[in-house]
Amino acid sequence: MASDPVLDSLLADLVKANRVLAREGVVDDFGHVAVRDPHDPTRFWLSRSRSPEVVERDDLIRFDLDANPENAGHRRPYLESVLHARILAARPDVMCTVHHHARPVLPYTVTSRKLRPIFHMGSVMGAEVPLWDSQDEFGDTNMLIDTIPKADSLARALGAHTCALLRRHGAVCVGASIPEAVFVAIYMTENAALQYAAEATGLPVDYLRPREIEQTGAMLRTERPLRRAWEYRCARAGFAGL
Amino acid sequence: MASDPVLDSLLADLVKANRVLAREGVVDDFGHVAVRDPHDPTRFWLSRSRSPEVVERDDLIRFDLDANPENAGHRRPYLESVLHARILAARPDVMCTVHHHARPVLPYTVTSRKLRPIFHMGSVMGAEVPLWDSQDEFGDTNMLIDTIPKADSLARALGAHTCALLRRHGAVCVGASIPEAVFVAIYMTENAALQYAAEATGLPVDYLRPREIEQTGAMLRTERPLRRAWEYRCARAGFAGL
Amino acid sequence: MASDPVLDSLLADLVKANRVLAREGVVDDFGHVAVRDPHDPTRFWLSRSRSPEVVERDDLIRFDLDANPENAGHRRPYLESVLHARILAARPDVMCTVHHHARPVLPYTVTSRKLRPIFHMGSVMGAEVPLWDSQDEFGDTNMLIDTIPKADSLARALGAHTCALLRRHGAVCVGASIPEAVFVAIYMTENAALQYAAEATGLPVDYLRPREIEQTGAMLRTERPLRRAWEYRCARAGFAGL
Amino acid sequence: MASDPVLDSLLADLVKANRVLAREGVVDDFGHVAVRDPHDPTRFWLSRSRSPEVVERDDLIRFDLDANPENAGHRRPYLESVLHARILAARPDVMCTVHHHARPVLPYTVTSRKLRPIFHMGSVMGAEVPLWDSQDEFGDTNMLIDTIPKADSLARALGAHTCALLRRHGAVCVGASIPEAVFVAIYMTENAALQYAAEATGLPVDYLRPREIEQTGAMLRTERPLRRAWEYRCARAGFAGL
Numbered sequence: 001m002a003s004d005p006v007l008d009s010l011l012a013d014l015v016k017a018n019r020v021l022a023r024e025g026v027v028d029d030f031g032h033v034a035v036r037d038p039h040d041p042t043r044f045w046l047s048r049s050r051s052p053e054v055v056e057r058d059d060l061i062r063f064d065l066d067a068n069p070e071n072a073g074h075r076r077p078y079l080e081s082v083l084h085a086r087i088l089a090a091r092p093d094v095m096c097t098v099h100h101h102a103r104p105v106l107p108y109t110v111t112s113r114k115l116r117p118i119f120h121m122g123s124v125m126g127a128e129v130p131l132w133d134s135q136d137e138f139g140d141t142n143m144l145i146d147t148i149p150k151a152d153s154l155a156r157a158l159g160a161h162t163c164a165l166l167r168r169h170g171a172v173c174v175g176a177s178i179p180e181a182v183f184v185a186i187y188m189t190e191n192a193a194l195q196y197a198a199e200a201t202g203l204p205v206d207y208l209r210p211r212e213i214e215q216t217g218a219m220l221r222t223e224r225p226l227r228r229a230w231e232y233r234c235a236r237a238g239f240a241g242l
Numbered sequence: 243m244a245s246d247p248v249l250d251s252l253l254a255d256l257v258k259a260n261r262v263l264a265r266e267g268v269v270d271d272f273g274h275v276a277v278r279d280p281h282d283p284t285r286f287w288l289s290r291s292r293s294p295e296v297v298e299r300d301d302l303i304r305f306d307l308d309a310n311p312e313n314a315g316h317r318r319p320y321l322e323s324v325l326h327a328r329i330l331a332a333r334p335d336v337m338c339t340v341h342h343h344a345r346p347v348l349p350y351t352v353t354s355r356k357l358r359p360i361f362h363m364g365s366v367m368g369a370e371v372p373l374w375d376s377q378d379e380f381g382d383t384n385m386l387i388d389t390i391p392k393a394d395s396l397a398r399a400l401g402a403h404t405c406a407l408l409r410r411h412g413a414v415c416v417g418a419s420i421p422e423a424v425f426v427a428i429y430m431t432e433n434a435a436l437q438y439a440a441e442a443t444g445l446p447v448d449y450l451r452p453r454e455i456e457q458t459g460a461m462l463r464t465e466r467p468l469r470r471a472w473e474y475r476c477a478r479a480g481f482a483g484l
Numbered sequence: 485m486a487s488d489p490v491l492d493s494l495l496a497d498l499v500k501a502n503r504v505l506a507r508e509g510v511v512d513d514f515g516h517v518a519v520r521d522p523h524d525p526t527r528f529w530l531s532r533s534r535s536p537e538v539v540e541r542d543d544l545i546r547f548d549l550d551a552n553p554e555n556a557g558h559r560r561p562y563l564e565s566v567l568h569a570r571i572l573a574a575r576p577d578v579m580c581t582v583h584h585h586a587r588p589v590l591p592y593t594v595t596s597r598k599l600r601p602i603f604h605m606g607s608v609m610g611a612e613v614p615l616w617d618s619q620d621e622f623g624d625t626n627m628l629i630d631t632i633p634k635a636d637s638l639a640r641a642l643g644a645h646t647c648a649l650l651r652r653h654g655a656v657c658v659g660a661s662i663p664e665a666v667f668v669a670i671y672m673t674e675n676a677a678l679q680y681a682a683e684a685t686g687l688p689v690d691y692l693r694p695r696e697i698e699q700t701g702a703m704l705r706t707e708r709p710l711r712r713a714w715e716y717r718c719a720r721a722g723f724a725g726l
Numbered sequence: 727m728a729s730d731p732v733l734d735s736l737l738a739d740l741v742k743a744n745r746v747l748a749r750e751g752v753v754d755d756f757g758h759v760a761v762r763d764p765h766d767p768t769r770f771w772l773s774r775s776r777s778p779e780v781v782e783r784d785d786l787i788r789f790d791l792d793a794n795p796e797n798a799g800h801r802r803p804y805l806e807s808v809l810h811a812r813i814l815a816a817r818p819d820v821m822c823t824v825h826h827h828a829r830p831v832l833p834y835t836v837t838s839r840k841l842r843p844i845f846h847m848g849s850v851m852g853a854e855v856p857l858w859d860s861q862d863e864f865g866d867t868n869m870l871i872d873t874i875p876k877a878d879s880l881a882r883a884l885g886a887h888t889c890a891l892l893r894r895h896g897a898v899c900v901g902a903s904i905p906e907a908v909f910v911a912i913y914m915t916e917n918a919a920l921q922y923a924a925e926a927t928g929l930p931v932d933y934l935r936p937r938e939i940e941q942t943g944a945m946l947r948t949e950r951p952l953r954r955a956w957e958y959r960c961a962r963a964g965f966a967g968l
Contacts, residue, residue: 029471030363049466051474076466106361106436111445119832120869120895121756140453142461143362168361168450194832200442200926203837208894211866219868224775224802229755232777271713272605291708293716318708348603348678353687382695384703385604410692411604442684513955514847533950535958560950590845590920595929624937626945627846652934653846684926 006038011060013178014045016234021098022053023237026185031100031170034084035178037062044088048075065089066148079146086151087158087174094174096181099145101170104193109165113199115192117208122191123217124184125163127210132157133167143169163188179230180221186233248280253302255420256287258476260294263340265479268427269294273342273412276326277420279304286330286339290317307331308390321388328393329400329416336416338423341387343412346435351407355441357434359450364433365459366426367405369452374399375409385411405430421472422463428475490522495544497662498529500718502536505582507721510669511536515584515654518568519662521546528572528581532559549573550632563630570635571642571658578658580665583629585654588677593649597683599676601692606675607701608668609647611694616641617651627653647672663714664705670717732764737786739904740771742965744778747824749963752911753778757826757896760810761904763788770814774801791815792874805872812877813884813900820900822907825871827896830919835891839925841918843934848917849943850910851889853936858883859893869895889914905956906947912959 014035021027029051037043047059062070067082069075084097108115108131115129116122132154134141145151145166154172158164162184163173173188175181198205208216219225256277263269271293279285289301304312309324311317326339350357350373357371358364374396376383387393387408396414400406404426405415415430417423440447450458461467498519505511513535521527531543546554551566553559568581592599592615599613600606616638618625629635629650638656642648646668647657657672659665682689692700703709740761747753755777763769773785788796793808795801810823834841834857841855842848858880860867871877871892880898884890888910889899899914901907924931934942945951 029474054477107440110440110448111443142457198833198836201837206836215868232755235780271716296719349682352682352690353685384699513958538961591924594924594932626941
């Protein structure tokens with residue numbers, strides 16, 4: 001195989017993203033993160049069926065946007081690979097997708113409570129976070145996003161948002177780069193925990209205002225904050241330097 | 243002693259299960275995990291009286307199903323070894339039993355609140371989790387399950403379930419393999435914590451539906467999810483590879 | 485100095501107790517643990533003014549029961565050394581005393597809520613935990629137990645109990661050995677956290693009954709459970725073996 | 727450059743303060759800590775734009791009190807460097823400033839609940855903690871303290887206090903030395919978490935009385951407690967000895 005430093009660097013970052021999300025408690029035995037191929041936008045990379053904490057470069061498989069694996073060999077994909085495939089098909093602006101069951105977001109998937117930005121860092125979620133329920137179109141299932149129709153349905157619910165909730169299940173987060181999607185996943189989780197605590201006081205809560213969400217979210221998605229956060233998260237996950 | 247690779251492998255996994263449950267906070271100084279002998283279903287293996295975090299291969303003792311130890315020598319058993327013995331006697335389908343005091347499940351043992359699946363991973367508990375109270379048949383005690391009558395009573399309460407709660411005390415979890423029983427113990431704990439948080443909002447909670455519990459629980463008990471989870475938990479507990 | 489293996493072993497355990505209580509989050513930058521001299525019951529040992537996490541053998545100073553240090557040299561004692569002195573003076577059955585500000589017990593020092601055994605492990609606190617308030621006899625102070633009258637007042641409040649709460653401040657715990665006092669301190673903290681969670685449901689709570697507290701508390705203070713717990717806590721604090 | 731042991735020692739402590747605050751969860755990818763120059767009170771030191779966890783000596787830049795960097799070279803400052811500049815300009819008694827988003831304090835920035843000392847360690851906050859809201863003078867913004875007018879406004883709100891809250895954002899803490907400002911930041915966070923838990927019981931809470939706050943706060947800011955705490959925090963952050 002010819003040397004491909006652009007791809008190599010991206011896949012090294014994908015391994016880091018797996019470890020970072022595990023380190024931060026966003027994913028555990030389950031959950032995954034995918035990245036679009038830097039040369040062919042109709043392909044993406046995702047680990048074989050392993051927990052993010054232990055994912056290595058050799059676990060990464062390339063898929064097309066119907067979730068057909070290429071050269072998977074004996075490596076079995078996640079049952080939910082198609083979730084990433086169909087979001088990447090629907091959202092050409094998205095380079096990286098995360099699926100997780102982070103505990104702090106789960107209460108927002110089983111009650112009527114709305115997840116919304118409550119401190120400046122939460123602005124990366126946007127003003128509104130959609131909630132998708134597998135019951136609506138598919139009734140009783142094994143709750144996996146394991147078919148193209150389910151994944152397409154979820155992608156429609158996500159729309160142009162940066163994250164969405166899955167009823168009784170978890171969430172998806174997206175970004176224009178690996179650091180950005182990871183940032184959204186971490187601060188979605190942090191905002192959920194903080195919002196939960198603030199609302200539990202029973203007092204009126206002073207959420208971010210719409211124009212604050214816009215301006216702060218745009219600022220946080222610039223290079224300086226994203227780079228600082230990515231360096232920090234990689235260091236915590238055991239990767240020295242950038 | 244003749245070489246016995248089947249037994250050796252199983253007991254190595256039992257040591258891992260002890261460490262995994264300690265690492266995940268399911269057990270602490272107290273709590274234990276047992277496995278049925280692979281060659282003789284009337285025997286099982288359990289550590290001498292040591293905390294799971296520090297259990298080693300040489301701590302494992304073989305017992306019969308009345309909790310009589312074989313070749314224990316100077317090694318003193320747990321006072322509650324009989325708990326495992328009588329569940330294994332009552333449940334030929336069960337290969338592994340866990341007893342723990344994981345904090346998140348405890349509130350469900352001292353209030354009228356029912357533990358039930360609230361996110362897809364909690365489906366491994368089944369739709370209903372029985373609660374056993376030592377007061378019912380035995381009145382004031384030292385609260386240990388340290389006699390055959392108490393253990394038989396608990397086994398009856400467990401019935402065909404995958405887990406049961408012990409009033410003011412803790413829980414038992416079972417599985418058709420070590421990874422499965424450990425999986426049930428971990429996600430019983432996770433579900434309890436999440437359910438607690440969701441119910442604390444005071445809002446109506448959208449629990450899993452009966453057919454979702456069946457389908458999702460069956461899917462999670464298949465080889466691919468169990469293997470992924472077991473590899474992850476072992477890695478976190480310091481055991482590289484499977 | 486002549487070799488004194490009994491004292492050496494006890495002071496090695498006192499160093500371990502400092503590290504164990506730090507590891508378990510019972511103490512932090514503040515808090516301390518003392519042990520009575522094995523040869524002279526009118527003397528006790530306590531670290532100079534250092535955080536338990538970093539206490540070493542050379543930090544230990546011997547005091548009399550008025551908290552006068554012997555051979556302290558340049559080593560400055562804790563401002564609250566007298567707290568240990570006067571409890572040891574009042575309680576000949578006590579060999580080890582712990583003072584801590586563990587966060588889960590603090591809500592019980594600033595509200596009317598009573599701390600009481602809610603799971604079997606909490607039985608070591610006894611059925612009732614007294615609360616001492618420095619305001620009652622001393623009014624506005626710097627809140628330290630830094631004089632003999634304050635320490636005597638606290639010792640009277642403790643009476644024959646295994647632990648007591650200090651208003652807006654923390655707690656003291658005692659035991660007939662180092663492992664026992666450490667056990668009480670850890671399970672006082674665990675019981676407080678669990679009781680808080682159970683009571684936060686707003687539902688009636690099924691506490692331990694008086695005869696359960698007696699029988700279970702007595703059982704837990706026997707050699708087998710205490711030894712298992714001590715080995716575990718030492719292992720977690722980085723001390724291999726017993 | 728001539729040797730300057732006073733400055734070297736102070737900047738080594740500033741690196742430690744960065745790591746300590748990260749280790750204690752007061753700061754994360756964001757947040758920062760600054761120290762006034764020991765020779766020129768019109769200058770202060772602050773890291774380039776990096777997370778505190780990874781700050782090293784070579785990241786430290788000297789600024790004037792309008793936040794103009796000296797010899798920054800290719801090193802980009804934090805967008806909020808001016809926050810430290812203007813507090814140091816307004817408060818000649820302050821040597822060290824911390825800005826953080828510690829989660830436990832955030833609920834006090836989005837509700838009407840007042841942060842106040844609830845246990846003796848919280849007395850270092852003082853009896854009252856002011857709350858600054860960027861909306862009051864500046865309306866919708868990107869929520870950063872990134873201009874001199876915003877920083878001056880915040881400094882006015884801080885007044886002579888040891889800490890202040892920032893609406894929907896975080897907090898600032900100050901001290902007469904690095905260990906003192908770090909101490910305030912840590913115990914502001916601890917007090918917030920504890921106060922939250924105590925108030926969540928719904929019961930009347932017995933806060934510290936004004937004269938207790940004064941006496942205890944003054945005692946905690948003396949050399950012995952500050953030194954003990956600093957040694958402990960440095961040890962936890964991986965710095966052996968003082």
